[in-house]
Amino acid sequence: MEFLQPATWSEALAMKAAKPEAVPIAGGTDLMVEINLDHRRPATIIDLTHIKELTEWGMDDGRLRIGAGVTYARIIDELGDRLPGLAMASRTVGSPQIRNRGTVGGNLGTASPAGDAHPPLLATEAIVELASTKGTRQVAANEFFAGPKKNAMRADELIAAFLVEPARGPQQFSKVGTRNAMVIAVCSLALAVDPKRKHVGIGIGSAGPTPIRAAEAETFIQEVLEEHRLWERHVHCEPSALKQFGELVAAAAKPIDDVRGTADYRRHALAVLARRTFRWAWDDYRKSK
Amino acid sequence: MNVNGVDHPAPTDPRRLLSDHIRHDIGLTGTHVGCEHGVCGCCTVLFDGAPVRSCLMLAIQAEGHQVTTIEGLAPDGAPLHPVQQAFHETHGLQCGFCTPGFVMSVVGLLKQNPDPTPEEIDEGISGNLCRCTGYASIRRAVLRAAELSR
Ligand SMILES: Cc1cc2nc3c(=O)[nH]c(=O)nc-3n(C[C@H](O)[C@H](O)[C@H](O)COP(=O)(O)OP(=O)(O)OC[C@H]3O[C@@H](n4cnc5c(N)ncnc54)[C@H](O)[C@@H]3O)c2cc1C
Ligand code: FES
Ligand code: FES
Numbered sequence: 001m002e003f004l005q006p007a008t009w010s011e012a013l014a015m016k017a018a019k020p021e022a023v024p025i026a027g028g029t030d031l032m033v034e035i036n037l038d039h040r041r042p043a044t045i046i047d048l049t050h051i052k053e054l055t056e057w058g059m060d061d062g063r064l065r066i067g068a069g070v071t072y073a074r075i076i077d078e079l080g081d082r083l084p085g086l087a088m089a090s091r092t093v094g095s096p097q098i099r100n101r102g103t104v105g106g107n108l109g110t111a112s113p114a115g116d117a118h119p120p121l122l123a124t125e126a127i128v129e130l131a132s133t134k135g136t137r138q139v140a141a142n143e144f145f146a147g148p149k150k151n152a153m154r155a156d157e158l159i160a161a162f163l164v165e166p167a168r169g170p171q172q173f174s175k176v177g178t179r180n181a182m183v184i185a186v187c188s189l190a191l192a193v194d195p196k197r198k199h200v201g202i203g204i205g206s207a208g209p210t211p212i213r214a215a216e217a218e219t220f221i222q223e224v225l226e227e228h229r230l231w232e233r234h235v236h237c238e239p240s241a242l243k244q245f246g247e248l249v250a251a252a253a254k255p256i257d258d259v260r261g262t263a264d265y266r267r268h269a270l271a272v273l274a275r276r277t278f279r280w281a282w283d284d285y286r287k288s289k
Numbered sequence: 290m291n292v293n294g295v296d297h298p299a300p301t302d303p304r305r306l307l308s309d310h311i312r313h314d315i316g317l318t319g320t321h322v323g324c325e326h327g328v329c330g331c332c333t334v335l336f337d338g339a340p341v342r343s344c345l346m347l348a349i350q351a352e353g354h355q356v357t358t359i360e361g362l363a364p365d366g367a368p369l370h371p372v373q374q375a376f377h378e379t380h381g382l383q384c385g386f387c388t389p390g391f392v393m394s395v396v397g398l399l400k401q402n403p404d405p406t407p408e409e410i411d412e413g414i415s416g417n418l419c420r421c422t423g424y425a426s427i428r429r430a431v432l433r434a435a436e437l438s439r
């Protein structure tokens with residue numbers, strides 16, 4: 001096995017261009033499991049952990065630009081106020097030891113339908129920044145996930161960062177599993193309320209071949225909020241509307257039966273998570289008046 | 290890399306796991322290996338002060354960093370580290386296989402949060418498995434360690 005350790009981002013991109021088959025490693029919490037279990041034997045590894053740029057974040061034209069190598073522990077500590085939904089999801093990832101090493105870039109690289117960073121990124125319409133020696137391009141999170149553990153990254157590209165607007169309203173994340181820590185979600189849901197744009201974003205996880213944005217449910221709840229002037233009146237929405245909202249979220253899922261749960265259970269649980277997280281978020285919005 | 294204050298040469302094989310490097314090349318066998326896929330937490334060490342799983346890192350990635358293993362907490366002959374003392378006092382171990390990992394996790398937890406609530410303790414040790422104690426005595430050990438560290 002060849003081990004490459006670029007010191008700078010441009011060096012890393014040059015290495016990836018020269019060897020597109022080389023496998024990047026960040027926190028290693030996905031890749032090392034695959035190697036140790038002999039599911040994968042990369043001939044070349046590019047260690048991204050010495051590249052300073054990847055571990056930085058800052059504001060970029062109204063958006064937060066967060067380097068792919070920022071760990072979950074740092075998202076929780078440093079960005080919990082600005083990205084509450086992603087921070088909630090990050091708190092549920094693995095255990096402290098995993099959160100001290102694991103990165104959102106690695107979560108995107110693996111692109112598992114169960115990746116916990118994905119639903120909040122979908123709900124907040126985040127953008128993934130991909131880079132190669134030929135330049136950078138931005139891909140909406142919604143278009144980044146291409147299939148089970150497949151993403152839109154070309155073989156010569158690396159994930160540089162993701163871009164997301166700081167929260168303007170309440171955000172929530174909820175996941176179902178057998179215990180609080182160290183489990184792959186049976187299903188998960190993130191919801192982001194943006195009072196300025198009068199927008200409600202919803203991302204769901206572990207309920208289809210990819211993480212999914214529940215676009216119809218978003219449109220429906222926005223119409224309900226608009227029609228009844230709930231943004232202005234700061235009151236709760238009708239239980240019947242909430243029920244329909246839950247059903248639309250469940251309908252957006254494409255779940256399967258597997259060892260963690262049945263498709264029916266996942267649809268049922270997603271409807272519950274949708275109603276529950278919306279109620280929590282809307283309560284926060286009403287109180288913020 | 291620096292392990293417990295002593296500089297060590299880089300591993301010759303880039304495939305060497307940090308856990309294997311610590312145990313076989315450096316000879317510090319207090320860091321245990323239970324599962325080698327990130328689940329059990331036995332291999333927990335401090336990496337630049339934060340608990341991580343040494344089975345999910347290549348040793349070569351630790352070049353230029355500080356690693357602390359269970360042997361680094363209290364030198365031979367010195368009094369035990371407060372966390373070790375607390376595990377001893379509260380019977381926080383039976384067979385002891387999981388203990389180095391728990392101790393290192395708890396050192397990391399208390400450094401970040403010197404006065405954890407019961408919920409924060411559960412969260413702090415959630416990445417370590419113990420097949421003997423049923424965790425009750427380990428929770429007590431964390432509370433006692435917090436007390437001893439004050
Ligand atoms: C015990 C345990 C519990 C876990 N629990 C959870 C959980 O609750 N929720 C969850 O979502 N995940 C969980 N995971 C999976 C894992 O921790 C996450 O997916 C994490 O985000 C991976 O990040 P990493 O930096 O460790 O990735 P790595 O393992 O370093 O990389 C993962 C993949 O991404 C690629 N990659 C990494 N960085 C880049 C980059 N900058 N550009 C291009 N490709 C890149 C790598 O080549 C690799 O294919 C768990 C893992 C373990 C071992
Ligand atoms: S041996 Fe590392 S977590 Fe089990
Ligand atoms: S004391 Fe035996 S596994 Fe924990």
